[in-house]
Amino acid sequence: MDRKAGFLFLSALYITFFGLPAASLAAENICHQQGLEIRQAEIRATPPNAPVTGGYLHIHNHGTSMQRLTAASADFSGHTEIHQMILEAGVMKMSPLKDGIEIAAGGHIQLKPGGLHIMFMQLKQPLAPSDMHQATLTFDKCGDVPVLFKVTKTPGQSDSAGHSTGHTHQH
Amino acid sequence: MKKIIIIAALFIVTLIGAYSLSEYIARQLYPQNTGARMQLGSPFNLTAHTGEAITEQAFQGTPSAVFFGFTHCPEVCPTTLNDLTNLRDEVTAGKKTFNIFFITVDPARDTVAALRDYIPYFGDGITGITGEEEAVYALARAWGIFWEKNNITESGYNIDHTATVFLLDDKGYFKGTIDYHESRDIALKKLERLTAIR
Incomplete structure (x- = not known):
């Protein structure tokens, strides 16, 4: 193996192991500068024959201007929407939020079971517990932010044990 | 005097x-409604997720938790089924148990084939119920269930529906409900009382 080939090989190795995480970190850092922090991103594992599921997470806006989550997408989903659910007279009503979700300056919102969630439809594969899947959240000011979601059978459960646990957003 | x-x-x-x-x-x-006893729903002839015929006799002999839902339901249905099986495991520690019934409000998509794999995912002791569309809808109406298709797109539709869990005693009489937002402690107490009735 000559030196050039060796260099290329090492470069390829370097990019494989460090390049990709660095790329997603970079995208997140852009938003981090604007004070956006995303935590505990979880997707509900899919039961057999259920081609839809919900995504949940915490979004903190430490910045000084309002941020709006406008859209979401993922490779494993043919169609993704931002939804809200309201329990009205015992009836669970779900509807898409066309204007997305506002996160006020200095504010925090939680997408959680029974309320706001990202609705992944037309799933191309079953999502199994403990799998990690990347989705893209689009914010009006930050643009596209890649977020790594952990698949769990009962999302939102780690939250009840306190905010110190279940920090699932890792790179 | x-x-x-x-x-x-x-x-x-x-x-x-x-x-x-x-x-x-x-x-x-x-x-059916003597004293404090009330029977919800109506007699029915439908199909269980196993493919076997099922009637209202299924509510006899063991207390029941009855829930209406559908497999394409992203949230309230899996959450409720998970919660019920977890609560049942806790209640069953005292040896008394209850059955869980999942009646579809989406018979068009929730065929026996669709329910056969879906139901056991949440654990044992759950029976899925489906059948002819009109027969399923008649049962839902008899239970006072609300359901309505919405968010209809080329990728399908969602169904808004009553998310209440109905509790029946071992004779099939109505004993109470569990609300979707009810705390786990209250739900557990209700199920413990339900299984203690003899």
């Missing part, structure tokens, strides 16, 4: 007679 006693006795006998007669008439008119 004697007269007063006779009048009082006659009065009491008349009262008891009137009460008995009204109870008798009530039982004749509403045989």
Whole structure:
């Protein structure tokens, strides 16, 4: 193996192991500068024959201007929407939020079971517990932010044990 | 004095007679709703997720938790089924148990084939119920269930529906409900009381 080939090989190795995480970190850092922090991103594992599921997470806006989550997408989903659910007279009503979700300056919102969630439809594969899947959240000011979601059978459960646990957003 | 006693006795006998007669008439008119006992729903002939025929007799012998939902339901249905099986495991520690029934409000998509794999994912002791569209809808109506298709796109539709869990005793009589937002502690107490009834 000559030196050039060796260099290329090492470069390829370097990019494989460090390049990709660095790329997603970079995208997140852009938003981090604007004070956006995303935590505990979880997707509900899919039961057999259920081609839809919900995504949940915490979004903190430490910045000084309002941020709006406008859209979401993922490779494993043919169609993704931002939804809200309201329990009205015992009836669970779900509807898409066309204007997305506002996160006020200095504010925090939680997408959680029974309320706001990202609705992944037309799933191309079953999502199994403990799998990690990347989705893209689009914010009006930050643009596209890649977020790594952990698949769990009962999302939102780690939250009840306190905010110190279940920090699932890792790179 | 004697007269007063006779009048009082006659009065009491008349009262008891009137009460008995009204109870008798009530039982004749509403045989299912005697006293504090109320039966929800109606008799039915449908199909379980196993492919076997199922009727209202399934609610006899063991207390039941009955929930209406559909497999394409992203949230309230899997959450409720998970919660119920977890609660049942806790209640069953005291040896008494209850059955869980999942009746579809989406018979078009929730065929026996679709429910066959879906139901066991959440654990044992859950029975999925589906069948002919009209028969399923008739049962949902008899239970006072609300359901409505919405968010209809080329990728399908969602169904808004009553998310209440109905509790039945081992004779199939209505004993209470669990609301979707009810705390786990309250739900557990209700299920413990339900399984303690004999």
